Amino acid sequence: MLTAVWVYAELNQGTLAASALELLTKARSLGAETVAAVCLGPGAAEAAGELGRHGARTVYTSTDPAFAELLPGGPCADTLAALIAEHRPDLILFPGSCGGRDVAGRIVAKLGVPVIANGLDIEAGEAVAVTSSVFGATQVVRTEFRGQRPWVALFRPKSFVAAPDADVPARVVDVPAAIDQRHRAARIVGRSRDAAAGPGLEEAPVVVSGGRGLQDPRNFGLLYQLADLLHGAVGASRAVVDAGWVPYALQVGQTGKTVKPNVYIACGISGAMQHTVGMKGSRHIVAINRDPQAPIFKLADLGIVGDATQVISRLITELGGTPGPPASADSAS
Amino acid sequence: MNIVVCVKQIPDPNTPGELDPAAHRLRREGVDAVLDPGDEFGIEAGLALAEAHGGEVRVVSMGPDRSVEAIRKALAMGAARGVLVVDPALGGADAVTTARVLAAAIRRDPFDLVITATESTDGYTGVVPQAIAELLGVPAVTFARSLGFDGSTLTVQRQTENGTETVEAGLPCVLSVTAGVNEPRYPSLRGIMQARSKPLDRLALSDLGLQAGPVGQEVVTVVPAPERQAGEVFPDDGSGAQRIVQLLERAKVI
Numbered sequence: 001m002l003t004a005v006w007v008y009a010e011l012n013q014g015t016l017a018a019s020a021l022e023l024l025t026k027a028r029s030l031g032a033e034t035v036a037a038v039c040l041g042p043g044a045a046e047a048a049g050e051l052g053r054h055g056a057r058t059v060y061t062s063t064d065p066a067f068a069e070l071l072p073g074g075p076c077a078d079t080l081a082a083l084i085a086e087h088r089p090d091l092i093l094f095p096g097s098c099g100g101r102d103v104a105g106r107i108v109a110k111l112g113v114p115v116i117a118n119g120l121d122i123e124a125g126e127a128v129a130v131t132s133s134v135f136g137a138t139q140v141v142r143t144e145f146r147g148q149r150p151w152v153a154l155f156r157p158k159s160f161v162a163a164p165d166a167d168v169p170a171r172v173v174d175v176p177a178a179i180d181q182r183h184r185a186a187r188i189v190g191r192s193r194d195a196a197a198g199p200g201l202e203e204a205p206v207v208v209s210g211g212r213g214l215q216d217p218r219n220f221g222l223l224y225q226l227a228d229l230l231h232g233a234v235g236a237s238r239a240v241v242d243a244g245w246v247p248y249a250l251q252v253g254q255t256g257k258t259v260k261p262n263v264y265i266a267c268g269i270s271g272a273m274q275h276t277v278g279m280k281g282s283r284h285i286v287a288i289n290r291d292p293q294a295p296i297f298k299l300a301d302l303g304i305v306g307d308a309t310q311v312i313s314r315l316i317t318e319l320g321g322t323p324g325p326p327a328s329a330d331s332a333s
Numbered sequence: 334m335n336i337v338v339c340v341k342q343i344p345d346p347n348t349p350g351e352l353d354p355a356a357h358r359l360r361r362e363g364v365d366a367v368l369d370p371g372d373e374f375g376i377e378a379g380l381a382l383a384e385a386h387g388g389e390v391r392v393v394s395m396g397p398d399r400s401v402e403a404i405r406k407a408l409a410m411g412a413a414r415g416v417l418v419v420d421p422a423l424g425g426a427d428a429v430t431t432a433r434v435l436a437a438a439i440r441r442d443p444f445d446l447v448i449t450a451t452e453s454t455d456g457y458t459g460v461v462p463q464a465i466a467e468l469l470g471v472p473a474v475t476f477a478r479s480l481g482f483d484g485s486t487l488t489v490q491r492q493t494e495n496g497t498e499t500v501e502a503g504l505p506c507v508l509s510v511t512a513g514v515n516e517p518r519y520p521s522l523r524g525i526m527q528a529r530s531k532p533l534d535r536l537a538l539s540d541l542g543l544q545a546g547p548v549g550q551e552v553v554t555v556v557p558a559p560e561r562q563a564g565e566v567f568p569d570d571g572s573g574a575q576r577i578v579q580l581l582e583r584a585k586v587i
Contacts, residue, residue, distance in 0.1 A: 012495045071491075071500060073463055073473050096459070098476050098493040105463025106473075108429050114549025115428050117458040133558055134457075140558045141357075147549040154460070186472035186506060188491075190499035206586055230586055242513035248478065248492040254457060255511075257494065263584050265577070280561060284584045286577055292566070299561040302580050306569025314574035319587070 002032040002124050004089040006150070008080070009051055009059075010099050013068065013191070014043030018202075019095035021054045021162035023155065027093055028055035028165060030124040036060065037170075038083060040076050041067035045172070052170030054162060059170045064177035071186050072099045077106035078178035084111070089150045091128060096154040108152050116143050119155040133277065157202065157258045158281075193249075201250065205262045206232030209252055209279070210240060213268020213289055213308050217245035218327035222312045223267060229319045235259065235279075237269045253278035267308035271296025288312070334388030334504075336379040337439050337447045338412065339465070340372040342396050342403035343455040357425075357552035368403040371450035373410075373517035374510050379448050380411045381515065382482055388445070389413040393438045395423060395431060401533060408528035409520030415531070416441075420538040422545035430546055432464030437541040439469065446487075447507045451476055466507035473507040474500050477514055 005027045009020035020037065027035045037056035039047050044061035051059045060083055067075055080103065084092075092107070094100040096117060108115040120140075121131040127144040130153050134141055145151040201207065208227045210220055220234065227234045235257070236250040252259055253275040264282035269275060271287070271294055279285070280299055287300035288308040297303040304311055313323035344364040379390040392407040394400050395418040404415035418434050426434070439447055447469070452459035466473035478492040491498040492511060520528070538544060567576060581587045 071472065071474065073466070073475070077467065098491075101459050102463050102473060102475055105428075105432075105460030106467040108460065109432050109464035109467035112429060112546070115458070115460060116550055117428070117460060129553065138558055140556050141552055142554045143550050143552050145550055147547050151549075182470070183472070186474055186500055186502035188498050189501050191496060192499075193496040230581070238512070242511075244513065247497075248511075249494070249496060255452070263581060263586050284580060285561075285564075286580060288569075288573065292568075297566050298563045300566070301564035302576060303564065303566030304569050304573035304576065305566060306573055311569055311573040311577070314571075315577050318574045318578050 001126075002030055002090045002128065004034045004036065004087065005030050005032040006089040006092045007035070007037045007056065008092060008094045008100060008103060009037040009039040009047065010095050010097060011039060011041045011043050011047065014041070016043070016047040016050060017095060017097065018162065019097065019100070019155070019157060020047070020051060022158065022160040023093040023095065024051060024054040024056055025162050026122065026160040030091070030122070032090070032124070034058065036089070038080055040079055040177070048170055048172045053164045053167060055165040056170045057168070058173060060173050060175050062175050062177040064179060066177060066179045069188055070179070070183050071102065071188065073102035073106050074183035075177065075179050076103045077110060078180060078183075079175065080107060081110055082178055083175060084150055091149070091151045091153070093122070094152065094154045096156050100154055104152055104154055111150070113148050113150055113152060114145055115152040115154070116145070117154040119153050120159050122153060138273065158260060201233040201235055202257055202259055204233035206230040206265070207235045207252070207259050207261045207263075207279070207282070208232055208265045208267065209235035209237065209269060210267045210308070211237035211269030211275075212239045213270070214240075215268070215309070216327040219309050220246060221324050222309060222316065222326065225316050225321055225323060226265070226312055229316065229321050232261070237272070237275045266296050266300070267312055269296055270294045271299070334383060334386050334445045335443050336383055336388060336390045337444045338372070338375045338379045338390055338392050338407065339435055339447065339449045340376070340392050340394045340403055340407055341369045341453050342366050342394065342400040343369045343453060346370065346454050357555060366399060366402065368406045369450065369454050371452070371454050371512055374512055374514050375448040375450055376407050376410050376412060377515045377517040378480065378508070378510050379446075380518070382446070386482065386484060391415065391442070393435055394418070395426070395434045395438075404533055405528050406520060408531045408533070409524040410518055411524060413531065415533045416536060417533065418536045418538070418541065422538055427549055428458045428461050429464060429549070432461050432468055433543060433546070434538070434541065435461070436465050436468035437543055438536065439465070445504045447505075449507065449509045451509045451511055462507055462509040469505070469507065471505045471507060472502055473509065474502045475509045477508055477510045479514060480508070480510070
């Protein structure tokens with residue numbers, strides 16, 4: 001059914017994204033004759049070994065520095081399109097990240113091929129079907145590809161668990177970078193890691209997340225204290241990220257990160273579908289909210305109806321810490 | 334400056350969405366329809382740029398007939414005119430078809446900047462802005478969290494999973510903006526009155542020289558997701574913290 005399955009292996013400032021190994025692990029289970037990865041940018045040559053260990057028999061690379069200086073969409077899509085024209089893969093798996101969306105969106109427009117986004121799983125049998133969840137993961141949709149190939153699918157982070165395959169080195173094929181002059185019209189001139197972006201939000205065994213119910217951005221200090229005591233990381237709802245309380249790197253949900261920690265503590269988060277889609281896979285969920293009707297309680301193992309700031313302060317004390325003073329939006333008056 | 338903002342009318346996101354189990358499409362009947370709240374940030378960004386640098390904002394949309402209400406809201410906020418592509422052949426259109434239609438509607442008149450949200454709040458496919466940019470042959474500056482313009486160069490803070498990038502781009506380009514990039518204005522009463530007489534074109538696919546493409550995908554099943562069991566909920570009588578400690582112990586976190 002499938003001859004060649006490819007994975008778009010994303011690089012973030014020279015480092016291979018975790019999604020590349022997750023997608024390759026899935027790709028090699030689809031029964032295709034060949035699995036290949038496309039990895040573009042400085043760091044691609046170094047990433048090839050790891051991609052090979054996870055099932056890529058061929059890795060198409062380019063280490064042209066322009067890939068890191070320009071937005072990924074144009075140059076990566078043009079380079080990938082040339083490879084597609086030459087090798088005609090049946091299916092390409094992309095991460096649903098900012099960069100993955102930038103490249104996949106251009107590829108499907110360029111080639112006029114179908115795209116299925118927000119995938120959680122994929123199966124290849126009589127047909128190739130992608131499972132995705134819609135409406136805040138309340139419904140599961142199975143969509144089959146039809147028509148012209150390559151079919152393009154984008155997957156939410158952590159949809160698959162990366163596992164190495166046999167230690168066979170991949171064939172590395174260096175390819176010419178298609179850097180058109182018009183791609184240079186948009187350039188990356190600076191980068192900053194968000195100050196509070198602990199590296200571990202997606203890996204942390206405990207995530208302490210805050211929402212509007214904390215009432216004051218200063219109360220995030222209590223969440224950091226609690227997270228430190230539990231060796232966890234701090235997350236946030238979209239509402240408080242949009243309000244500028246905390247950086248986007250902390251956002252958990254549909255348009256943020258997907259986390260699956262051992263314990264997720266939602267503090268003052270109502271549980272809008274936008275948020276729950278990014279955390280409902282957590283092993284244990286604790287919710288603290290003033291509103292007993294808040295939807296977050298429908299999926300919490302333990303729900304506490306009360307003021308999140310007070311409960312967290314007491315919890316910090318219980319764990320041997322000294323909570324900082326709670327802030328309230330009207331404390332200044 | 335000719336600024337185009339792409340907008341979409343969606344079922345009110347405050348009511349849970351539903352797929353029609355027979356047609357496997359978004360059920361629109363009996364659900365309030367609203368301008369996608371995510372689009373208001375793009376409209377605001379366009380209006381602010383036009384006010385500061387001259388020019389006008391036009392809105393482009395694809396959808397069923399009643400999407401004119403969403404366009405009217407954008408006009409009431411201050412956009413100068415609107416275009417709605419409405420065609421029975423577009424029911425259930427996929428991302429590529431949507432991008433083709435919007436790109437063709439955008440190209441009918443000169444454009445310097447095309448502004449979109451990063452994804453629709455109902456479909457969440459999230460690749461249409463990039464697909465439009467490809468079809469228009471311009472850069473896509475995506476996921477803007479803040480933006481500045483000096484008359485020739487856009488400077489954008491682009492938010493990604495790994496932090497923030499500063500991007501500079503010339504025009505023309507496609508710009509996708511996140512919620513939080515600005516504070517959208519409310520339509521004034523005067524704006525609402527004026528919106529009624531602003532030009533609003535309705536176009537069919539054939540007006541754009543397009544025809545419906547082949548279907549590239551088919552929804553085969555829609556089933557409810559397995560529900561998580563709700564646990565116990567307690568009012569905080571002072572024991573909340575201890576209960577959480579007990580759960581942390583059971584989970585072997587402490």
